[in-house]
Amino acid sequence: xxxxxxxxxxxxxxxxxxxxxxxxxxxxxxxxxxxxxxxxxxxxxxxxxxxxxxxxxxxxxxxxxxxxxxxxxxxxxxxxxxxxxxxxxxxxxxxxxxxxxxxxxxxxxxxxxxxxxxxxxxxxxxxxxxxxxxxxxxxxxxxxxxxxxxxxxxxxxxxxxxxxxxxxxxxxxxxxxxxxxxxxxxxxxxxxxxxxxxxxxxxxxxxxxxxxxxxxxxxxxxxxxxxxxxxxxxxxxxxxxxxxxxxxxxxxxxxxxxxxxxxxxxxxxxxxxxxxxxxxxxxxxxxxxxxxxxxxxxxxxxxxxxxxxxxxxxxxxxxxxxxxxxxxxxxxxxxxxxxxxxxxxxxxxxxxxxxxxxxxxxxxxxxxxxxxxxxxxxxxxxxxxxxxxxxxxxxxxxxxxxxxxxxxxxxxxxxxxxxxxxxxxxxxxxxxxxxxxxxxxxxxxxxxxxxxxxxxxxxxxxxxxxxxxxxxxxxxxxxxxxxxxxxxxxxxxxxxxxxxx
Amino acid sequence: xxxxxxxxxxxxxxxxxxxxxxxxxxxxxxxxxxxxxxxxxxxxxxxxxxxxxxxxxxxxxxxxxxxxxxxxxxxxxxxxxxxxxxxxxxxxxxxxxxxxxxxxxxxxxxxxxxxxxxxxxxxxxxxxxxxxxxxxxxxxxxxxxxx
Numbered sequence: 001x002x003x004x005x006x007x008x009x010x011x012x013x014x015x016x017x018x019x020x021x022x023x024x025x026x027x028x029x030x031x032x033x034x035x036x037x038x039x040x041x042x043x044x045x046x047x048x049x050x051x052x053x054x055x056x057x058x059x060x061x062x063x064x065x066x067x068x069x070x071x072x073x074x075x076x077x078x079x080x081x082x083x084x085x086x087x088x089x090x091x092x093x094x095x096x097x098x099x100x101x102x103x104x105x106x107x108x109x110x111x112x113x114x115x116x117x118x119x120x121x122x123x124x125x126x127x128x129x130x131x132x133x134x135x136x137x138x139x140x141x142x143x144x145x146x147x148x149x150x151x152x153x154x155x156x157x158x159x160x161x162x163x164x165x166x167x168x169x170x171x172x173x174x175x176x177x178x179x180x181x182x183x184x185x186x187x188x189x190x191x192x193x194x195x196x197x198x199x200x201x202x203x204x205x206x207x208x209x210x211x212x213x214x215x216x217x218x219x220x221x222x223x224x225x226x227x228x229x230x231x232x233x234x235x236x237x238x239x240x241x242x243x244x245x246x247x248x249x250x251x252x253x254x255x256x257x258x259x260x261x262x263x264x265x266x267x268x269x270x271x272x273x274x275x276x277x278x279x280x281x282x283x284x285x286x287x288x289x290x291x292x293x294x295x296x297x298x299x300x301x302x303x304x305x306x307x308x309x310x311x312x313x314x315x316x317x318x319x320x321x322x323x324x325x326x327x328x329x330x331x332x333x334x335x336x337x338x339x340x341x342x343x344x345x346x347x348x349x350x351x352x353x354x355x356x357x358x359x360x361x362x363x364x365x366x367x368x369x370x371x372x373x374x375x376x377x378x379x380x381x382x383x384x385x386x387x388x389x390x391x392x393x394x395x396x397x398x399x400x401x402x403x404x405x406x407x408x409x410x411x412x413x414x415x416x417x418x419x420x421x422x423x424x425x426x427x428x429x430x431x432x433x434x435x436x437x438x439x440x441x442x443x444x445x446x447x448x449x450x451x452x453x454x455x456x457x458x459x460x461x462x463x464x465x466x467x468x469x470x471x472x473x474x475x476x477x478x479x480x481x482x483x484x485x486x487x488x489x490x491x492x493x494x495x496x497x498x499x500x501x
Numbered sequence: 502x503x504x505x506x507x508x509x510x511x512x513x514x515x516x517x518x519x520x521x522x523x524x525x526x527x528x529x530x531x532x533x534x535x536x537x538x539x540x541x542x543x544x545x546x547x548x549x550x551x552x553x554x555x556x557x558x559x560x561x562x563x564x565x566x567x568x569x570x571x572x573x574x575x576x577x578x579x580x581x582x583x584x585x586x587x588x589x590x591x592x593x594x595x596x597x598x599x600x601x602x603x604x605x606x607x608x609x610x611x612x613x614x615x616x617x618x619x620x621x622x623x624x625x626x627x628x629x630x631x632x633x634x635x636x637x638x639x640x641x642x643x644x645x646x647x648x
Binding site: 051054055166167168169170172173175176177179180183187189190192194195218221222224225226228389390391392394395396398399400402403406407410412415416418419422423426430431432448449452453456457459460461 | 505506509513516517520523524527528530533534535536537538540541542545546548549551552553555556559561564565566567571574575578579582583585586587589590594598601602603605606607608609610611612615616619620622623624627631635636637638639
């Protein structure tokens, strides 16, 4: 069977000592990043990217390290949700609803174990589903021409934007600003400089890593200065941790249902892990009914969102790897990694670089077991790390960001740009303007323009060519629906603020 | 009523107009590149104007801006970071990092001694990690500082 032989290739790579070591380090760092309030998967991965490059890791190694961080952060987010009632990262928000009440009832240990097992089930099933689904999607993607890709990018902006803000105009604005930033610099087709204002530093364009680190990591400092790090203390103490086997068994259907729904939510561009956990919690709440006790600290209430957000994290890798279109903030950051390493995600990735794809999938399968071990028996270690005060953590994050970006280019101009993006990120997030579409625009702008120009050249300037195949028509219809539908659903489905995963 | 949404909308419209005038001078497409370098920027600029118009016409309720002292604090932090960006190369890693980290730390939790210790600790600790564990080419002190 194809799958098994592919996985064999993957495990051969993943089981090398170096790759295993990176996976373990990534899981450890990721759990910390997820657990610390103020650091989530997207800014955690963002600050690690420059450091990864300066270490000279190859594509597979870098990807294994960073996706382990991504998975780890999804596990870790629940720790502070349960103990502090502060989500460690955005997708763990729903876990506070039942996790914190459980902890207040003296069952913090049980809540951590149940949610840890749920995370494991969600992530493991999603990784298996990724291995099954991705090759098929990659085969379909071979049929895509420039017109279809242009439509696909539009779809990504529409759905991601449609979900990311409570105001469609603001999402659209964020996307266009991102695209506008991507246009700055030399035009590779004609050789003309565009929008540089004569500034030589801008001739090569704005590096998306600078924008990502600025928008995601530096802006966080400003939020902590505004709040003076308040609301990050009083926690619940954690007693002895035992495994409540019967209670875990009682949530088995919840975990399976939530994993399935979470995976689907992750595959859809724009939904991502935060929405995955939101949808699964709501689903389980309505299945359990009024007597289910959701919100008072029940096992199903922590199992559902954790299985959901971890499954969504795996699902979000599917469109990123097969189509080169990220479904969420963190996968956008991972796409930036691939692009910097000169790897073009998309259908050809599966044919040309099976080592990267299958090595990654195998490493993720291994990472899951490492994470289960870290997050259930060793959870106390991370609880201790949670006590790092923000007055040390946030300056540390800023300095790491500076050194990371500085080591990439050695230019003070990039550092200034990064600070600028930090301020912009603060203002945008205050105004409920989502920052993920900005990143997406900077990342995809070049490809989007190229595909449009290519399509127009092929058709001799005939705009109807963009709608000439059933696939592209379907994509445009989906894009329109994805952008408009949230306006009508908003009454029932208010998005949690500031989705940044 | 003037709201931040409207101000941003106007700023974006101005930027988009600059974009359009700047793109206007780019050449037309040719046989091998039908659209040329100017069409897509025009589309993006029009998109910017349309969505900015949405903000100007139907602004959201005003964002929850912090009080003036916090704003001053954030502005100061921005200046510190800009200064840090300029000084990292000429002054070496240790001194600017310690100062910048201490100021940021003090701004988050205003206790002087822990802030100073945080600055020194972060600067030294990160230097060791970056230089010796990750092998980055950082300079601890200004070049030529010790002769």
